[in-house]
């Protein structure tokens with residue numbers, strides 16, 4: 001067992017790699033330390049903040065020598081803002097690291113060793129790629145301000161002037177809401193004291209249709225003042241805004257997910273274009289946040305599904321129907337299952353909008369809906385596509401999936417570690433993982449998306 005440094009000691013470290021999640025990895029006499037915000041090749045003076053049996057954590061006090069892959073970060077908020085982690089790491093190195101992460105997860109966690117691993121598809125754009133941003137409100141020096149949580153802080157929000165991950169219409173729409181809030185002297189939410197009025201502002205946008213949809217989340221402290229003035233400000237400064245919604249949240253949770261909304265003006269959906277589809281997306285529905293790379297991802301998923309044209313495909317976790325509709329042109333029949341009813345309604349509408357007649361969408365929890373659907377006469381699938389949330393498939397969902405006995409499973413994953421864990425269960429259930437292809441949807445963050453193909457052994 002290597003000797004361990006003591007907590008709070010100051011140490012000099014050479015960072016040699018990156019860990020899953022993006023922290024630097026350094027060794028002190030073979031004792032592993034995870035170093036926040038350090039990059040490979042950096043020589044740092046650091047304070048040890050945590051010591052466990054097998055590893056510790058350290059915080060950089062000073063960078064003595066900068067690693068060879070560092071580049072200047074273009075964002076004025078980089079470093080303080082908790083949003084991007086790697087703007088200062090050369091993009092090809094980010095890609096290499098993500099490809100290694102995927103390989104490691106599949107081999108070490110999933111114990112899969114005979115898999116074709118294809119490297120990673122780079123992002124077309126490394127900035128202005130996000131179609132959704134969730135800003136938090138705070139009280140800044142100029143009054144109520146929107147921003148992101150400071151790196152590592154749940155209770156502090158950094159007011160931002162610009163976010164380089166979205167485009168100018170998105171930034172301007174946010175600034176317009178800020179101007180209105182300042183004019184009326186509204187208070188940003190204080191996360192420690194649990195008081196204040198303005199909590200979140202969610203901006204969804206499409207640079208293909210030019211449409212933006214905004215959701216303002218407040219507490220119930222007071223009525224919203226001067227909604228007409230807010231509408232006027234938005235229409236003047238951000239004419240692409242097609243709707244503004246309001247939701248109330250008095251609890252401690254910091255998320256707009258699942259909140260009931262009411263329309264303040266306009267409509268409760270915006271339109272996105274994806275492949276050759278028109279998609280109506282409502283405020284509460286999931287859509288991949290990088291539209292361009294979502295197309296690459298779906299193209300890979302369609303390729304891996306290997307459809308001849310007459311197959312039955314089930315799309316589990318189908319959202320607003322985007323994968324199902326993209327696959328419907330290559331399949332006989334497609335069935336989508338999704339738990340958020342609002343998303344299912346949009347999926348049905350999207351099928352009509354695109355003249356797709358061979359796709360059916362069903363509201364339900366995957367783990368509970370599969371058996372009743374089969375009992376009710378829905379044809380069993382030749383191919384199943386799954387695209388679950390980050391936590392992956394629950395063991396029960398895996399069991400239902402195995403009961404379906406598809407000849408192929410295409411697994412779209414935003415988390416290689418849960419994909420790897422599920423791969424092990426699917427392998428035990430009689431499937432073989434054949435290929436994993438990674439796609440970079442989220443430059444400057446440690447996140448990576450994958451498409452994996454399993455075949456019945």
Ligand SMILES: C[S@@+](CC[C@H](N)C(=O)[O-])C[C@H]1O[C@@H](n2cnc3c(N)ncnc32)[C@H](O)[C@@H]1O
Nearest residue numbers: 286287317318319338339340365366387388389
């Ligand atoms: C990663 S998203 C994928 C959505 C869609 N396939 C797409 O590409 O836009 C996961 C989706 O699963 C849905 N979901 C989460 N848990 C579910 C469950 N237990 N049963 C069915 N759907 C679920 C979420 O609402 C979300 O729409």
